Amino acid sequence: MSFLRAMVLATVLAAAVGISLAAAVPSTTSGTISSLSPCSAIISAPPLPSQYYGIEMVTTRRVPGTGRAVGTGMVNFARSPFGVAVSPSGRYVYDLSLSIDRIKAPRRGAYTAWAVAPDLQDVVRLGVIEEGQVASARVTWNKFLVVVTLESSTEPTARWHGPVVMRGMSRSGMMHTLAGHGPYENEACLKYGFK
Amino acid sequence: MSIRQRSLWVGLFLLAGSCFDSLPGLSAQRGHTPEPSQVVKTSMLLDEQDAGQMESMEQMDEQGQMGMMHMGSVEVLGDGNVAWRMPPMDAPMPPLPGLENAVPTVGPFMVKGDMDPTGFPEARPGEIVEMDDGETLDLTASIVQRTINGKTFLMYGYNGQYPGPLIKGDRGSTVIINFTNEIEMPTTVHWHGLRLDNRFDGVPDVTQPPVLVGQSFTYELYFRDTGIYWYHPHMREDLQQDLGLYGNMLVMPPENDYYGAVNREEVIILDDLLMDEQGPIPWGDTAPSHALMGRFGNVLLVNGTTDYQLEVDRGEVVRFYITNVANTRTFNMVFGGARVKVVASDVSKFEREEWVESVVIAPAERYVVEVQFDEPGEVELTNSIQAIDDFMGEFYYQLKSLGRVTVRDTTTTNDLSVEFKTLRQHDDVINDIDGYRDAFGREPDHQLELTLRVQNLPTPIMRALEFEAGLFSPPLEWNDAMPMMNWLSSTEQVQWILRDADTGQENMEIEWRFTVGDVVKIRIFNNPETIHPMNHPVHLHGQRYLVLSIDGVPNQNLVWKDTAIVPVGSVVDILADMDNPGTWMLHCHIAEHLDAGMMMSFSVNEQ
Ligand SMILES: [Cu+2]
Numbered sequence: 001m002s003f004l005r006a007m008v009l010a011t012v013l014a015a016a017v018g019i020s021l022a023a024a025v026p027s028t029t030s031g032t033i034s035s036l037s038p039c040s041a042i043i044s045a046p047p048l049p050s051q052y053y054g055i056e057m058v059t060t061r062r063v064p065g066t067g068r069a070v071g072t073g074m075v076n077f078a079r080s081p082f083g084v085a086v087s088p089s090g091r092y093v094y095d096l097s098l099s100i101d102r103i104k105a106p107r108r109g110a111y112t113a114w115a116v117a118p119d120l121q122d123v124v125r126l127g128v129i130e131e132g133q134v135a136s137a138r139v140t141w142n143k144f145l146v147v148v149t150l151e152s153s154t155e156p157t158a159r160w161h162g163p164v165v166m167r168g169m170s171r172s173g174m175m176h177t178l179a180g181h182g183p184y185e186n187e188a189c190l191k192y193g194f195k
Numbered sequence: 196m197s198i199r200q201r202s203l204w205v206g207l208f209l210l211a212g213s214c215f216d217s218l219p220g221l222s223a224q225r226g227h228t229p230e231p232s233q234v235v236k237t238s239m240l241l242d243e244q245d246a247g248q249m250e251s252m253e254q255m256d257e258q259g260q261m262g263m264m265h266m267g268s269v270e271v272l273g274d275g276n277v278a279w280r281m282p283p284m285d286a287p288m289p290p291l292p293g294l295e296n297a298v299p300t301v302g303p304f305m306v307k308g309d310m311d312p313t314g315f316p317e318a319r320p321g322e323i324v325e326m327d328d329g330e331t332l333d334l335t336a337s338i339v340q341r342t343i344n345g346k347t348f349l350m351y352g353y354n355g356q357y358p359g360p361l362i363k364g365d366r367g368s369t370v371i372i373n374f375t376n377e378i379e380m381p382t383t384v385h386w387h388g389l390r391l392d393n394r395f396d397g398v399p400d401v402t403q404p405p406v407l408v409g410q411s412f413t414y415e416l417y418f419r420d421t422g423i424y425w426y427h428p429h430m431r432e433d434l435q436q437d438l439g440l441y442g443n444m445l446v447m448p449p450e451n452d453y454y455g456a457v458n459r460e461e462v463i464i465l466d467d468l469l470m471d472e473q474g475p476i477p478w479g480d481t482a483p484s485h486a487l488m489g490r491f492g493n494v495l496l497v498n499g500t501t502d503y504q505l506e507v508d509r510g511e512v513v514r515f516y517i518t519n520v521a522n523t524r525t526f527n528m529v530f531g532g533a534r535v536k537v538v539a540s541d542v543s544k545f546e547r548e549e550w551v552e553s554v555v556i557a558p559a560e561r562y563v564v565e566v567q568f569d570e571p572g573e574v575e576l577t578n579s580i581q582a583i584d585d586f587m588g589e590f591y592y593q594l595k596s597l598g599r600v601t602v603r604d605t606t607t608t609n610d611l612s613v614e615f616k617t618l619r620q621h622d623d624v625i626n627d628i629d630g631y632r633d634a635f636g637r638e639p640d641h642q643l644e645l646t647l648r649v650q651n652l653p654t655p656i657m658r659a660l661e662f663e664a665g666l667f668s669p670p671l672e673w674n675d676a677m678p679m680m681n682w683l684s685s686t687e688q689v690q691w692i693l694r695d696a697d698t699g700q701e702n703m704e705i706e707w708r709f710t711v712g713d714v715v716k717i718r719i720f721n722n723p724e725t726i727h728p729m730n731h732p733v734h735l736h737g738q739r740y741l742v743l744s745i746d747g748v749p750n751q752n753l754v755w756k757d758t759a760i761v762p763v764g765s766v767v768d769i770l771a772d773m774d775n776p777g778t779w780m781l782h783c784h785i786a787e788h789l790d791a792g793m794m795m796s797f798s799v800n801e802q
Contacts (some may be wrong), residue, residue: 052723052763052764076745077670077746079751080555081545081551082556083742083750083767084671086553088529088552088553088579089579090579090580090581090673171667172590172667174666175583175590175667176588177586177587178659179586182661182663183292183656183659184292186292192587
């Protein structure tokens with residue numbers, strides 16, 4: 001992938017979830033991290049399924065009745081005899097399931113969930129989704145977006161046409177260049193094709 | 196003895212070989228050997244204390260450059276020219292600012308101090324040793340000459356072979372192994388996956404004392420379960436195993452139709468070796484380097500070579516017994532466009548055979564697959580992964596060759612296509628597992644959290660880790676995405692932890708007690724919210740277990756395992772069949788993580 005494309009991708013992904021990547025990064029300002037004692041590197045967590053790779057859906061507020069909408073996408077490895085499901089090209093194979101809440105039924109049409117590759121070319125339809133329901137599909141991309149749109153057609157073969165109501169990004173979309181950050185803060189991003 | 200103490204002990208032997216060669220009356224001096232942390236060739240921690248240490252290190256180095264010493268009955272020569280070199284990188288990235296000339300805090304180790312390999316016996320390809328019940332095999336770990344990627348250097352081998360001899364025996368039989376240690380440091384042999392007598396499990400200071408240089412130990416191997424198993428040292432695996440100490444055991448079934456019919460059987464060991472144009476990158480002497488992610492190799496090996504080849508007739512069905520002996524690399528093995536059926540794993544067949552498109556295999560796991568080659572021509576065997584370029588923050592596709600199968604134009608005279616196309620259900624496995632299904636739904640008996648603790652890592656590394664920890668850690672590390680940071684972290688700075696979630700006890704503090712016949716559900720949570728989460732292949736000695744679920748999703752096709760992947764962020768429920776008495780280990784099978792403490796023991800007592 002070219003640096004330019006990577007840059008475009010990062011921007012698209014960041015825009016899609018409405019956050020700045022920089023804001024998502026924990027700030028390590030000065031050159032020392034003396035506050036980090038050996039033990040503070042450990043964060044205990046209860047042994048419950050992790051939300052780590054969960055996808056937080058954010059409303060775009062573009063459609064009436066969606067202003068308070070929330071949603072979560074969860075990924076599970078697709079069933080595999082190896083435990084971890086991986087495609088022949090090494091991509092994780094995930095069963096993505098999406099649930100949304102606090103969303104009013106649209107006056108016309110139906111909310112429809114999609115997963116989209118970063119190039120915005122490959123689209124997988126999860127299906128029509130309503131409050132309290134779950135829509136799911138299998139995805140095999142390194143990074144992807146999840147969107148809920150308002151569509152006039154509920155046909156399974158329908159394409160994505162309508163406005164984006166909610167959006168989210170796979171955790172992998174947060175992967176970010178080290179250029180200009182952390183120990184490389186003096187390494188110019190531009191040199192590597194980043195702005 | 197704690198893991199730290201054990202590391203120290205091995206360290207002392209290594210140290211004796213690499214640094215103290217010329218000290219007079221060495222045997223009397225051993226008691227005064229400095230702590231491993233002092234054996235720093237060049238320190239990257241430039242505070243006052245370390246600067247002081249460095250001075251004394253330099254003196255040691257000077258003394259170490261002369262002469263020779265005797266350790267036990269083995270003469271050790273060293274030319275003292277072993278120096279650290281920055282490992283090569285798949286995706287180049289600038290050196291960490293401030294660490295441009297840094298090297299690991301441990302010293303560099305090469306076999307025999309990287310002396311001229313000529314004069315040492317050239318290793319031979321592994322032989323098949325068919326053993327009858329009660330038969331004895333002499334097995335010696337020794338120094339051998341290997342040529343890999345055009346470089347000739349010293350490695351280790353069992354019986355002078357790569358891999359070690361393939362020990363073939365019938366299920367239900369017992370064979371005797373007279374093992375002798377002729378390498379430069381203490382070792383043991385662990386018979387991975389065998390549910391054998393605890394006394395012969397090969398864990399130093401748990402089931403036996405380390406086998407010192409020149410000494411022997413007799414193992415009795417009981418082949419209780421059909422399948423493919425492997426043997427390797429249980430001391431400094433990062434170094435000894437990586438240097439060639441590994442081999443398989445193939446336990447044959449009495450039933451003729453235990454597996455489906457095939458034209459041919461192949462035993463394949465996957466491995467990787469970290470090399471540059473000068474040869475292998477040195478290993479850590481007193482403790483492993485690469486403690487964060489384990490030592491990924493850049494040269495992929497099948498049965499110890501880079502040119503694995505197989506010739507078959509068109510239409511042949513080949514059963515591959517695959518073992519991953521790499522320190523840390525998980526492979527995604529693809530057989531070109533050939534059709535692949537997965538049949539069995541570590542300790543049993545699957546309940547049902549399945550078609551797969553690739554084989555995902557973590558360190559120490561085994562899979563048995565059957566492949567039909569029905570198109571004439573060359574079939575490239577590959578490792579096909581989405582690697583990560585950590586500096587650029589990108590995935591990239593990495594395809595590396597593992598070997599080649601040449602499919603002749605001549606069609607096989609024994610066409611097994613019909614059988615191959617049938618997916619068999621293994622009622623023997625299903626019936627066996629039926630006895631355990633009542634326990635599947637119960638609450639876990641024990642819960643483990645996988646995490647780590649770091650100390651004294653250089654500030655630039657800590658800053659990079661902190662920057663990334665809040666962003667994205669992949670479920671599995673398929674490549675060494677941060678080669679310099681990883682290399683510079685030794686097990687003196689990184690402690691990998693199994694924590695008992697109920698008691699807070701960690702690693703060897705944990706004391707689980709069971710009785711023979713107990714069926715134990717263990718929930719393993721790989722905490723993603725740490726400074727550097729990573730996947731861990733969790734290995735249970737001497738018993739077998741089922742992976743019941745991953746992240747709450749039940750496993751619909753069970754198989755008895757001894758090692759299984761616990762991905763980052765996942766909760767994996769396993770059900771262990773504790774029916775083999777003794778004191779056993781549970782640990783991560785990434786060699787560096789094991790040395791960094793990620794192990795615990797449990798006892799199974801007779802009723
Ligand atoms: Cu591990």
